[in-house]
Amino acid sequence: LAKTTQPPSMEAYEGQEVNVSCSHTNIATSEYIYWYRQVPHQGPQFIIQGYKDYVVNEVASLFISADRKLSTLSLPWVSLRDAAVYYCIVTDRAQVVGQLTFGRGTRLQVYA
Amino acid sequence: GALVYQYPRRTICKSGTSMRMECQAVGFQATSVAWYRQSPQKTFELIALSTVNSAIKYEQNFTQEKFPISHPNLSFSSMTVLNAYLEDRGLYLCGAREGTGAGNTLYFGEGSRLIVV
DSSP: OOSOBOOSEEEEETTOOEEEEEEOTTOOTTEEEEEEEEOTTSOOEEEEEESSSEEEOSSOEEEEOTTSSEEEEEESSOOGGGOEEEEEEEEEGGGTTTOOOOOOOEEEEEEO | OOEEEEEOSEEEEOTTOOEEEEEEEESSOEEEEEEEEEOTTOOEEEEEEEETTSOOEEOTTOOTTTSOEEEEETTEEEEEEOSOOGGGOEEEEEEEEEOSTTOOOEEEOOOEEEEEO
16 A cells, blocks of 8 residues: 555646645654655655645745645746656654655656 | 765666765765665665664665675765676665754765666
8 A cells, every 4th residue: 555645747837836745644643744856867856844734945835734644745936947756755754764665756847 | 965976877887797886975974874776667676774883784685795885984885786687777876864953854866877788
């Protein structure tokens, strides 16, 4: 049973805000939510992490539902450089290394 | 900021030969280092995990005999793919966990791509 479920693909135009959803209905109380993105021929790049409510950094915002079963990564003003595969990962914070299970992710296509 | 460098970025080797790749954590103390392989189909596999004060732990289907890892300190790690064949193709990723401060984030390098011909 997959730990997370994401839409396989999304499309947007430059300048738009993009919201990528992730469902994690079986998330445990000890688990955190991590988002990474990967562009072709490069390793995954960490974007943001959170446990509950709302987290924001210079790159993105992360909204987590009250029951923690759903999270949404928000990318404001996307550009062509934001085209990538976005991965939502749920894991115990103490076990981050070695316990990251990558799903298929969401492929974001950005048009000029 | 935390950075992870991997070298080489890309290697083409003949079937049956070996490839060594390096991983360097810069700007942070890495308490754990993990090596992953991303297949041409984009799926991720954990190869091995190295944690401070613990032996290197290999995942099922990966062995020390095939993927020996050297770990003189947790800022530097190297792994060799011995006797590489077509099924060993892929992007080898090094992930280092930041061990101090508030973050337990895993930072990845840009990967070392192995092409076997």
